[in-house]
Amino acid sequence: MYGWIWRHLPGNAWVRALLSIVLVLAVVYVLFQYVFPWAEPLLPFNDVTVDGQ
């Protein structure tokens, strides 16, 4: 999977490395900004009130 991505990135090894870092940062951004905030309330780690629900 990662080998396939590497082979399909344009440019020489340095350009590919740079593009890889950009891709990784983009994925981390999407996770922190959208995926984790969505997932967190669905997981039983952070309910602090007594509400009987």
Place this chain on the structure above:
Amino acid sequence: MARVRNRIAGIISLFGELLITAGVVLGLFVVYSLWWTNVLADRAADQDGAQVRDNWADGPGALDTKDGIGFLHVPAMGDDDILIKRGTTSAILNHGVAGYYTDPIKSALPQDAKGNFTLAAHRDGHGAKFHNIHKLKTGDAIVFESKDTWYVYKVYKTLPETTKYNVDVLQPVPKESGKTKPGRYITLTTCTPMYTSDYRYIVWGELERTEKVDRDRTPPAELR
């Protein structure tokens, strides 16, 4: 034969890469919950707290509950000023504040003649304002600061583990804490054990005295 073997090797290595990816994503989720949410919540709470301080800048005076009703100081938990807002939904608590209950049992406010001032805040992440709730022992001070009054409460009972269904801990007279008569109580609730929310941790206090806020906002002896 060689092609079949290549194909199998390819599938196995794809599976392995997916497992590694899943591990990294879970690791990032831990970083998110225990670090990044604190960064965001502390930033929001600092801003909101500064706003309240700004509203109060004309010196002690009539009650002012805009943007938050005041600050909670709990020396045994740390020297943080915890801003208190109305409501205990995660949209409110995720901004690094403690909220007073409006549901299922409506909280009293400190200035009320009788009742139970009931609060909730996060144990981990989102500011983790009640992270050190286990350090509170009988006799420790919980001080609430409003625009014009310091309310000094003393802890008289802790309940280290109860279920989320135990809403009676929020009653105006919390019988489970051993009280039978109306008084001016405070109740802190959060989740326990740390990093999960299987149970709830409860701390009860009773008002010992109030002090008027002076021009310099000199804190009561408990905070010095």
